[in-house]
Amino acid sequence: MEGVTGAVYRRAHHAYFPGIDKYFMPFITPTANGRLTPRQKRDVAAEANAGVPAVPQLLTRSAPDFIWAANALAEMGYPEVNLNLGCPSGTVTAKGKGAGFLAHPDELDRFFDAVFSACRAAVSVKTRLGVRDPAEFDRLLAVYNRYPIAELTIHPRVRVDFYRGGVREAAFAAALPQCRMPVCYNGDVVSEAVAAAVGARYPAVRAVMIGRGLVGDPSLVTRLRGGPRADKTVLEAFHNTLYERYCAAFGDRRIAMLRMKEVWFYHLNLFADSEKYGKRLRKAAGPDDFLAAAAAVFRDLPLREQVEPGWFR
Ligand SMILES: Cc1cc2nc3c(=O)[nH]c(=O)nc-3n(C[C@H](O)[C@H](O)[C@H](O)COP(=O)(O)O)c2cc1C
Incomplete structure (x- = not known):
């Protein structure tokens, strides 16, 4: 989570509350000059993430920018890089990035075509169901299914929902059997009971991503893994x-x-x-x-x- 779960948070969290498989980093926007900024370097630096299974996330609609950044991160030792197609913020979507990219499935298709022929890291994707209407997901998934996406994290809201209102369970349930790649569920998991309900409802889902619920309750995943509740x-x-x-x-x-x-x-x-x-x-x-x-x-x-x-x- 941008502004919350930077390298300092991740390291301290992982030391106190073990059990998490992957920490997705707050997104970084690769610049057109082919270099990470000093601030971006500080967050992805190997020393800053020592012992933490961290996955860098990129926010861009430019395939060349994604490719140079993903390959630079692969060289630093990151086996996986995530693409952010979920950020709903107006400043991001106005530039056609984050959830704004979901309005352009043909361009997204060309983007993946270029990315998957040139990236040396595994590429995973974080997506919403669409911009305005969950029905948009059919077209988007047809694109995703054409590429070897390592894992597709679905936040079952559309861009105009931001983070409000209930998660769109029916649309997620309808989409899940059509997904050819491993799917991770994300949205409003705040307790063991909710995590168990997701597991029971969607046996095909192999992973959950937890954001706000984990910052709220830092030992949640440790408990899901059979570890102790933090006092x-x-x-x-x-x-x-x-x-x-x-x-x-x-x-x-x-x-x-x-x-x-x-x-x-x-x-x-x-x-x-x-x-x-x-x-x-x-x-x-x-x-x-x-x-x-x-x-x-x-x-x-x-x-x-x-x-x-x-x-x-
Ligand atoms: C303050 C804030 C910052 C966020 N930053 C990111 C981000 O950088 N990358 C990302 O993929 N999602 C980001 N998200 C979205 C969360 O990862 C997550 O998808 C969303 O909060 C819903 O899941 P949750 O109910 O488990 O929090 C952010 C959310 C919030 C509230």
């Missing part, structure tokens, strides 16, 4: 490690605090009776206020069995 002591240790590493990475406690506030937007939903505490966290003007507000959450609030997603409201 408040572990969650607080993870929190403080993250904050300290952000301070070191940014060299600025205030920026570290702002990054932590993004994490709290999801994580606070794991605590009951959090309204006043959430206000205090959001209003914290400086790092000292912020740390005191965070410590109060861990000290005072009961932990829920599972996250109650405020982000659906």
Whole structure:
């Protein structure tokens, strides 16, 4: 998740909460000059991802740009590179990228034709069902099915849904048997019960991708894998490690605090009776206020069995 799960988050998360097969990185947009920017390099650098099964993600509609970047990442040791066809943001789709690319299936076909003849990494794809109407997916899947896509992650919403409203289960269920590649399900998995329901409903689905639910409840996947539930002591240790590493990475406690506030937007939903505490966290003007507000959450609030997603409201 852009702005949330960068290299610092991934490393700390993987150390505290093992069990995840792949961490898809926030997207990077390859430039036309054939070089990663210093900021992009910092996130994909081997040292920054040591021991973490990370998959870089590219956001582009240009096959040459995808190819140079994917091959550069393959040379750095990444066996898989993911294409983002899901981002619904207006600034991205206006340029025909992310979910905006879904409006151009013929161009997408030509894009894949070029990409799959020149890429040295396995290419996986993250997609939505379409731009406006899930019926668009038939045409898109006909394109996807022509190429050796390593894994197709489907977020069963359309671009105009952004992240709102229910996941379009009926359209996903109809599309799944037509998919020739391994499919990963993504969307609104926030608990063991939801993950189990996805597994039961779609036996052909071999993987789930979890975004907001995992930032909210960082031990969710560890539990799905039979590991322990994190108690408040572990969650607080993870929190403080993250904050300290952000301070070191940014060299600025205030920026570290702002990054932590993004994490709290999801994580606070794991605590009951959090309204006043959430206000205090959001209003914290400086790092000292912020740390005191965070410590109060861990000290005072009961932990829920599972996250109650405020982000659906
Ligand atoms: C703040 C934010 C940033 C995101 N950044 C990315 C991204 O860089 N790449 C991507 O594939 N999806 C991104 N997503 C989408 C999530 O990966 C995921 O598809 C979406 O949140 C639905 O799944 P969830 O309900 O498990 O969160 C982002 C979502 C949010 C809310």
